[in-house]
Amino acid sequence: MDMGDFILEMKNITKDFSGVKALDNVNLKVKKGEIHGLCGENGAGKSTLMKILSGVYPYGTFSGEIIFDGKELKLNNIKDAEDAGIGIIYQELSLVKELSVSENIFIGNEPNKNGIIDFDRMYYETKILLDKLNLNINPNVPVKNLGIGQQQLVEIAKALSKNVSLLILDEPTSSLTDADVEILFNILRQLKDNGVTCIYISHKLNEVMEITDRITVQRDGKTIGSEDTKNLTESEIIKMMVGRELTNLFPKEEHQIGKEILEVKNFSVYDSKSSSKKIVDNVSFTLKEGEILGIAGLIGAGRTELVSSIFGSYPGRHEGEIYLEGKKINIRNPDEALDYGIAMVPEDRKGQGLINILSVRDNMTLSNIESYKNNFGSVDVNKEIVDVKKYIEMLKIKVSHFDLAVKNLSGGNQQKVVLAKNLLRNPKILILDEPTRGIDVGAKYEIYKLIYELVKSGISIIMVSSELPEIIGLSDRIVVMHEGKKKGEFVNKDVTQEMIMQCAIGGK
């Protein structure tokens, strides 16, 4: 192949974190103007490689060479990468919550005259970007008022605002619904027509298949290989990633559904910021013992608000009734919910799921720490460690030691820690809000199997997910929401994605 085709070559990149090799002699070549997919298990080193390329880990903190546009790149900081024309959307949301949408989009590149910001221009350009993404929000609203999905779109807008020749997207769609993904893809195709190169990282292989031209697969910090997308199938990618075949992604298993355990009646939730606005409007549903109930809907449909209000963690006011095993209950905070046997994996793992500076162990046992109390009132650390090790094994969490701070884990592995925390609590009802965000196919499969084991043992599950295949592949029953209202309920037999989509966008 002609060398001139390549806009980027990363050669023999090696990077370790105090003894742990995250990248081991990695090579990546990207052609000018292509959309290049990067796949690999959780912890394979994808994000680390991209952080090297965007100057987060500056020249000298890794070994190897980066050739970009024919010249060797020695990046000292992020600014250098931006100056060279490289832009990135990080896997972990990196927005300043107190600042407005438009300020976040232009942070670091504020339109200004002599250091004085031209707010009107900023507003105007933000509006254009948001329109492109079909996101109808006020550019002056602080980011903290947005849902996770919307925040991810803002992050995308931020990347688009920079005029880059190489755009890196690290898990840009983990909280997006299919409709939004389609919008993003159209934009990427437009960019491609304008000669912009993209590197696209995702665990949603169908997306990767749809949008990319070539794919490189990484495993355990090493490059496995690159191939044109058209020559690959999903299962071939999986095989390269995981090292083995994985034919059925959804291990449907028979399980007993028992009597009704939870009933939610006429439930409404009001916005925590403006108390007159209803986000969830008069929703009712039931949940049976050993049942998996899926909740589908578009971004902003109010699914998160619904489930987090039930769990007692949403700050806004709510109305309606909840019956647990026939008894009316009133949950005011997560503490009480957990006492009733209801646990929840929140959608925002960084903000609500994890305590970044604490270790994997501390995080995992935070909810059930009481159960390790011994006679002296102290924590039986060894008993704790046994459990922690068990879950690390079970969920295949890639971590060198359980006392490592969770902030050092790869995105997918962090998500697994949040899952483990809630499993350790042994709930009767487990609420999962986007449970497999950023988790690789192999691990997803394991998690699904685990979910089946849970329901077989009589635990009930409510699962909010933006991945329709996941909803359809797992749920026994599906509730669909649209603009805060329940628009439909399907027993999962012969349900198609189209039927759910139709319902989610408000049609019948």
Place this chain on the structure above:
Amino acid sequence: TTNPNQSKSNNQTSQTTNTSDNSGKIKIGFSFDTLNLERWQHDRDYFVQRAKELGADVLVQSANSDSQTQYSQCQNLIAQGIKVLVIIPHDGSAIAPIVEEAHKAGVKVLAYDRLIMNADVDAYVSFDNEKVGELQAEAITKLVPKGNYFLLEGSPTDNNAKLFEQGQKKVLQPLVDKGDIKIVGEQWAQDWLTQNAYNIMQNALTANNNKIDAVVDANDSTALGAIRALQEQNLAGKVAISGQDADLANCQLIVEGKQSMTVYKPVKEEATKGADVAVALAKGEDINANGKVNNGKIDVPSVLLTPVAVDKNNMVDTIIKDGFHSLDEVYKNVPKDQWPKQ
């Protein structure tokens, strides 16, 4: 009032100088409440100088107005093999336990300027703090026998401020009872800060529509702030105001007629006397006490000096004569032709 003792005590000190031909160097520890106040710097300089003449070394510490720090520092001094510990207590009660500790280590303790309470103190050299308050009030009542009085006291957490207040009240209360004077306000300036005193005085003038005839002010750093506030109302010089410590800036204000008086504690005399007593204690000689003061436990052998009220008239005879400040310094802002002849 001038100080009748002064010339006499000067003679005494020169005598002691002659008798102190000594080979072995004596170590004296000196613990100051604080050195952030102008006067204490003078005390230190005179004391050290005199001790040197007597053949003693002085280790100086300053406790930043904190009893606990002072206690620690005294411990540290004792640990260094001193013979005598001289203390200007931040709080005469709170420093008492150090006396016993010192005695255990064979160290004598001299309370300097402020008494140490409830302890077997070996000697006390001082001016009487209540007396200071009395002098302030006496001077001001003499100038303004009738009228509205405002009391600007020191830091509310400083034990000495309380003593000054007591002294003032001793003089003022009878006049209040007689109806001659009316106390229209009493405020305490946190940390003796000039700025706080300034704000307090501003507010007092506002609250009383400037109808204040006299201010009994506890010390010079607060008087400085109060006078600024008076000046703003063109009242400086019209309202009598007291002070204490004979700080240079305040002496200047006195000769300019803006401050009525300050209480001058002839520091040189006190420091020189202090050094003499300290050395005598070290050698086990007689300290020439001129009185005894009860501290709640014992009658402490004391050398008591008299604080002097200084105003425009006796400035030259006291402060300047003592060399505490020079004539040039004090009269700097006064036209040369109005300078006193010396």
Place this chain on the structure above:
Amino acid sequence: MVNSKGFKENNVSINKKFSFNLKLYTMIIALVGIWIIFAIATKGDFLTSRNMSNLFRQMVSTAVLAIGMVFVIIAGQIDLSVGSLLGLTGGIAAIANVWFHINGILSIIIALAIGLILGTWNGWWVAYKNVPSFIVTLAGMLVFRGILIGITNGYTIAPLSSDFQFIGQAYLTPVSGYLLGIIVLLVGAYTIYSQRKSKIKYGLEVSPFYLDIAKIILMIVLIGLFVFTLNSYNGIPFSVLILAILVAIFTYIASKTVFGRRVYALGGNIEAAKLSGINVKKITLILFAINGLLAAVSGVVLTSTLNAGSTSAGQNAEMDAIASCVIGGASLMGGVGSVIGAIIGALVMASINNGMSLLNSAPFWQYVVKGLILLLAVYVDVASKNKE
């Protein structure tokens, strides 16, 4: 659909403006409450133009410190050295002026330069050596106070030359006061007008005309009242004018400039700020440098007001400054705060001090009531925000 969405957005934008203002308004309401209580308790003395003039002058040195401090706090840092720095720079200015007979202006410039340098020293350790700002500035607090004690040798340095005294003691003549008021009004009106124009240029929705008019009327009333009150005593104090100018400049910096917004960004989420390519170190350095400069301004004003430099000047002033910021809504966790808030905070504190001292209460009451008012004022603020 588009219509309904457009409508939604409008709603939000009005909502947002309202809630933004409310945040400051509740503290202003608490302030007004305090004023009313003191006005009643002092039988009106508190609200005389003379006392208002005093009050504003009494708040200047804390308020100037608070302006710098609020930036540092927004950035998630703290500066404990400003009290000592205030004392040191004030002392240096006084020494230059009194002992070395350097004229007032030059003495002040020297003091400001030293403030800037020592602030930069603080910032350098924090930004480039990663030492926690608490430690760096605690060290600064000790070192600067030590130097002050060393150079003054414990003496109070006074009196200053008249060109130095000017800053803290002079007043604007009534006429120039009104003139100034009119200029401010004109600038304000012009800003509103040009904002309108720029909005139209980008095809953005402009606020209804009557709202702009209302704004201008409000401005006229407030500025008029301010100037009138101060003029009916001695005129606008020069030191208050300096404060006002600083407030204007730094409010502008905080809300309108690239630098200002980046400070909020790095305080709100330092990781995100770094990942956005912001030079966090440089900004941190500049913040502390500015804070040093403002401490020097405060030192100069205080020295000039008291007509003396002393070793103990500015003791504990850092706590007052920090407290002002927090009362005014700043969070010590960073990312939140405003210059106006800090000024209102300083005014709340000065008002409590002034009122209690007018009431001539005993130290016991002063401490207790001060503490309780402070707690209640902030509680009112917090509670009303929560309800909303």
Place this chain on the structure above:
Amino acid sequence: MVNSKGFKENNVSINKKFSFNLKLYTMIIALVGIWIIFAIATKGDFLTSRNMSNLFRQMVSTAVLAIGMVFVIIAGQIDLSVGSLLGLTGGIAAIANVWFHINGILSIIIALAIGLILGTWNGWWVAYKNVPSFIVTLAGMLVFRGILIGITNGYTIAPLSSDFQFIGQAYLTPVSGYLLGIIVLLVGAYTIYSQRKSKIKYGLEVSPFYLDIAKIILMIVLIGLFVFTLNSYNGIPFSVLILAILVAIFTYIASKTVFGRRVYALGGNIEAAKLSGINVKKITLILFAINGLLAAVSGVVLTSTLNAGSTSAGQNAEMDAIASCVIGGASLMGGVGSVIGAIIGALVMASINNGMSLLNSAPFWQYVVKGLILLLAVYVDVASKNKE
């Protein structure tokens, strides 16, 4: 594969242990550095058993405050009221004892109860009324000091009865000192042994035997040295014993109990802590209550040491306590810190104060050198951590 993984893990775990220790070790190294410098500068005076005894006694009241403060700081809060609370509780104990002739023990219990109640008051406002802890405790600082001034009327209250003086002034006899050392050793050895047993029970990998032996030997050396040094002067001071007991209890609480874990969690990410079912309000309340209690302990010890209660006791003590925590590695942003660190921080500060005072330097030098040593000590710590 399993083997290689096992190997890897071992490596890291050792690495990690090492780095964990390093965190504390660097500050200990800085401390040792300070000691060596002072030992040389004072020609050995610094290291005499007598001065060591003094040094430990001098650090007690700050160290006790620091123990409580570090919990508050880990939880992401601050408590500015402890200095005043120390003064108030000490004053109350003295009043009870001196004016009302209540015996020492009862006076102390009264003081402790009041500390607990006022700490709870602080905590209630912070936890249940959402007022920022900076404001609540700033108010507390004023109110408590005010009450102290009010009840003492500005007088110093002394002397105390002998049963009260005991706490601050008594020493253990040499024999009981050694006995105590041996008991501590036995408890330590038993802990190591039972940990080993429990590890084996759960099938976890145990550390090599020689390491446990080494640990025990280190313990013998350190405890022996400690007791020997203090015994060669007057014996172990009773106040130092109290401190040691408090350190043991609170280290245990921080690292081994459910409560301790939760404090770290809520300081690290309060949102996530809430969602994990932690009753954040309750914990916050308890933290401040404990802090109040410890302030009272500190107040009692100080009052007893000085044999007097005074209005100015504990002024600025809160800053020393906070500084100790930060020097010892706590972050004012919450989530990070340790009791041992705070104690080492307090020891660093006490050492600097003690050393500088032994050197008899002028105030100028005291301030400046103190500030610089503080800065350098923490810098050494930060720099070595960064490198690693």
